[in-house]
Amino acid sequence: MSVRVPTPEVADTRQPATTAMGEPRREVSQARRAAFMALLRVETDDAWSNEALDAAFARLPPSSAPDQRDADRRLATEIVMGVLRWRAKLDAQISEHTGRDLASLDPAVRTSLRMGLYQVTFLTRTPPFAVVHDAVELVKQSSETTHAAGFVNAILREILRQRGVNEEKLAPVRRILKKPTPPPVPSKRVRRKSVTPSLPPRAEAATIADRETELSHPAWLLHHWARALGETRATCIALANNAPPPTFIWLNPLRESPTATRMALEAAGLTLQPVAGLATSYEVTGGNLAALGPFITNGTVYVQDAGSQHVTRWLGVQPGQRVLDMCAAPGGKTAQLAALMQNQGGITALDVHPHRVAAMEQNLARLGVKIARCYVADATSSQLISTADHRRSRKKLPFSLFPDSFDAVLLDAPCSGTGTLRRHPEIKWRLTLRKLAEFAGLQTKLLWNAAQVVKPGGTLLYAVCSLEAREGEEVLRTFLKHHRHFEVAPPSDAGSALTGEGFLRLWPDQDNTDGFFAARLRRAQ
Ligand SMILES: C[S@@+](CC[C@H](N)C(=O)[O-])C[C@H]1O[C@@H](n2cnc3c(N)ncnc32)[C@H](O)[C@@H]1O
Structure with missing residues (x-):
């Protein structure tokens, strides 16, 4: 899909210094421009919101005053996270006003409408004029459809009028448009990613799945949680996910x-x-x-989230041990392990993605970790390590990776991330039941391989930042059935995280942490 992202260069070359009325042209705020660029990338490239925000700010000219830069960053983050958290609610209202499914709109139009509506609904101290002006300008600079800016202007003004915002306060916006209210124009070239359709009006929600707009989560996910945990817990989790995290x-x-x-x-x-x-x-x-x-x-x-920190501590490493961190990048848990080991012993840290291993090496150096060696490796391979060496240094993997070599193994496995929806709200709009099953297959392979390298008497900690039994309890039950020489060995200070089966669970709505499943296992001597 070709979505033109409005860079400042584009804006500068396309805009005269004054409007047609001879007034000084108002610049789009850096914060809204960055938020718009980031949200477009999340929408059209499946980018991660935090990475897309970093990339957006890297493309913008640096703000002169550090305070202003911080303020821009805070506002852009607030807008991006807010739009992603409340997407279903915003989309339902936009559909009501446009009379059409959001999927039929140009991504730039859809994004600017969501941003505008989010700000006038949730950021009530922001002047409506600034919100509408910037929404319209951003669409003018990025959309290839001629009437798109007028359409966005018309919809946002209509919404504001219905909320009693004085027309006078919005007057300047009219002057940046040639035609004040052209008809809505859907894009012909939109490839839909996944947009929540508007719901037909209902008198009352019959089940939690009917509350997808109000709770701003996909209906299937609410239904799935309600089946597993009951409607009350599912509602509490959804509400916790929509709150900014600590x-x-x-x-x-x-x-x-x-x-x-x-x-x-x-x-x-x-x-x-x-x-x-x-x-x-x-x-x-x-x-x-x-x-x-x-x-x-x-x-x-x-x-680092407190849940991640608990998980690392639960492995119970000691100074002087040999430790394997199997899915380690960007190295947050590796660094914490090194700190718990007082930089004594050795940590082998693997990750399948070269760029993530490079970032991990930088992180660990900055944090003063001296005992970790990082390798690019596919930990699902049957030999445990693939031949893919580090792109730059082509390091050889150490002999100690052969079976039975580690005192402790941390498997912080790739997962759906449903425990982290407060920090990564985009996940909920991308996930499917099929993807959950795929993750479980990958996690099982990784766990099987992890078991091969634990010393007799050694410890293995499996963790996922997921709320799903499919990626947690079910993976572990199958593993334990086939690995009789491993037993569940929970840490003594697990407190309320301990489950009836001896596994560990943290919940965003109950523990104020990201959601995690973990299991600590000990290999028989
Ligand atoms: C949950 S994250 C790890 C976070 C890390 N432990 C930390 O605390 O900073 C999972 C990691 O697994 C890596 N990964 C995915 N598939 C892998 C595989 N087959 N082999 C090794 N690493 C893999 C991903 O690149 C990702 O960095």
Whole structure:
């Protein structure tokens, strides 16, 4: 699909300095431009929202004032995450006003309408004029259909009028359009990714699946959770997913004493709350998150969800051990393992994607990890390691990867990510039941291979950031049936995460963490 992303260069060459009325032309805000670029990439290229935002800001000219840059970044993130979280709700309202399925609209039109509606609904301190102006301008600069900008203008103004916004406040927008309200024009070249169709009006929701608009989750997923966990829990999970997630950090003892780092963070204006069960971890509950920047850069702080941190700790590594981290990039858990091992022993860190291994090597160097060796490897291969060496350095894999060689193995497996919908709301619109089954197949292969390299008496921790039994309990039950020399060995301090079968579960609605399934296993001597 060819969607023109409006770069500043395009905007500059296409726009005169004044409007047709001779007034100074108002620039589209950097935040909205970045949000628009990122959302278009999420929509048309299946990009990850956080990576698309990074890429969008990298393409924009740097803002002169750091404070302004931080503010732009915060607003763009808020818009991108908000639009993705509330997409079904926004789409239903847009469909009502346009009288058409959103799939029939040009992606740029669809994106700018969603962004506009999100801002006027949820960011009520933003002036409606600025929202409508930027929505219209962004479409003018990116859509190939001539009437698209007028269409977006008409729909957003109509919505605002119905909400009682004074026409006078919107008057300047009219002047940036040649034709104030042309008819809606659907795109002929749209290839639909997955857009929620508008629902027919219903008197009352009969089941949770009928609340897909209100809860802004796909009906099949709500139904699936309700079958597994009951309607009340499914509703609580959906509501938790739509709330902005907390920011958790751990203080890296490999770079600086955690006490000194904590004091420096507080001196920088941040409020820190200790996290139960995690000695040097905090939730950042106040202050400007941008203040974390220098601490992240110098490696004294790592931002990581508390659920991820619990999972790593549950493996129970000791200094001096030989550890395998099988699906390791970008290395957050590898670094935490190294910290728990006080940089003594050895960690072999694998990942199948060369660019992710390169990023992991940089991360680990920044964090002062000295005991990890990183390799590009497909951990599903029957020999455990593929011949695909690191693209740049072509390192040889170590002899110690042969069977029975590791004291501890962490398998943080690729998964559906349904435990992380607060941070990655785009996942819910891409997932299907079939994909869940595919993940389970991959996870089973990885777990089978992991078992081969655990020493007798050694420990294996399987983890997925998923809420699905299909990727958690079911994978483990099958594994244990075929591996009688492994037994479930939960950590002694698992607390309420411990399930009846001795597995571990964290829930976004109950534990204030990302959702995780984990199982700690011990190999017989
Ligand atoms: C959940 S993420 C790991 C996150 C990491 N443990 C951390 O905490 O930073 C799963 C990783 O598995 C990798 N992966 C997927 N398939 C793989 C395979 N066949 N072999 C090795 N790694 C794989 C992905 O590239 C991804 O980086």
